[in-house]
Amino acid sequence: MRLSVFTALIAASLLGPNLAGVPATAQPTSGAVQPVVTFHVAKVRGLDIFYREAGPANAPTVLLLHGFPSSSHMFRDLIPRLAARYHVIAPDYPGFGNSSAPAPEAFAYNFANLATLMDEFVTTIGVDRYALYMQDYGGPIGIRLAIRHPERVRALVVQNAVANVEGWNPAIVKGFAPGWANRTTETEKAFRGAFTAEATKLQYIEGVSRTDRIDPDAWIVDQALLDRPGNDRIQVELLYQYQHNIALYPQWQAFLKSAKFPTLVVWGEKDPIFTTKGRDLYKTLVPDTEVRTYAAGHFALETHAPEIAGAILDFLDRLPPERK
Secondary structure, three states, X not given: OOOOHHHHHHHHHHHOOXXXXXXXXXXXXXXXXXXXXEEEEEEEOOEEEEEEEEOOOOOOEEEEEOOOOOOHHHHXXXXXXXXXXXXXXXXXXXXXXXXXXXXXXXXXOOHHHHHHHHHHHHHHOOOOOEEEEEEOOHHHHHHHHHHHOHHHEEEEEEEOOOOOHHHEOHHHHHHHHHHHHOOOOOOOHHHHHOOOHHHHHHHHHOOOOOHHHOOOHHHHHHHHHHOOOOHHHHHHHHHHHOHHHHHOHHHHHHHHHHHOOOEEEEEEOOOOOEOHHHHHXXXXXXXXOEEEEEOOOOOOHHHHHHHHHHHHHHHXXXXXXXXX
């Protein structure tokens, strides 16, 4: 029986380099060992919470909280870069990524409930101290975690997540305001417009300087998950509920000013959603805040992961050692 070329190549590779007709000396040599990223599911309130994990379990933990409309997938380039020295955890919220997505009748999709569930998640996996990386939706979730358990927070890393009205693109607030004030089928259209294929792609490409580093898989993966049957109801609910985060901004500012967590802000300055006034707030609240700005958009990791990872490692390495 004659093998196809493809089958023959696979069979030859299984026989080893010499039998495959390739000299052993021609095989690629291994370089530095890359941290292995593993994939897990934790049961929380009967829901499957998917998470990515890497790095030494006994190292200080970095908890990565993703934004909209993404998932822990947005950290795929960052996690290995941090994991050589830190224990990295990146969960998907319910309704996002590979976590369970119960209908809104079965799960309250608001940010207070998501924060509570993430608190239960870290307890379930045995994490009680962490540095928080917060992007977009990760901001209102992470700040709530910090308010609930300030003793658990070693430091904050903020990437395009806001805690002031001035940090918003005014056009987006204007578009959402009618739906926040009076939710109807008509006013919900602004929310639904935020997770169309066009809008999802825009969040990745708008304001980007390094266009050759944009991987289209990023928005294709996000959109495929957003388009699952029934997911639109989840996303509309969360965008409607976001108004309650805005109402809490003064309280959050007072808390951050009082808590004085060591803070690093890494910011894509061409973000079409959140402005540099959102970036500048953190240094106003905590003068020792370190700020790094990049010629990037909303998802700055897509184009500047090496630089952002370097800034985070430098920042975390200078924190006081954790007590054993």
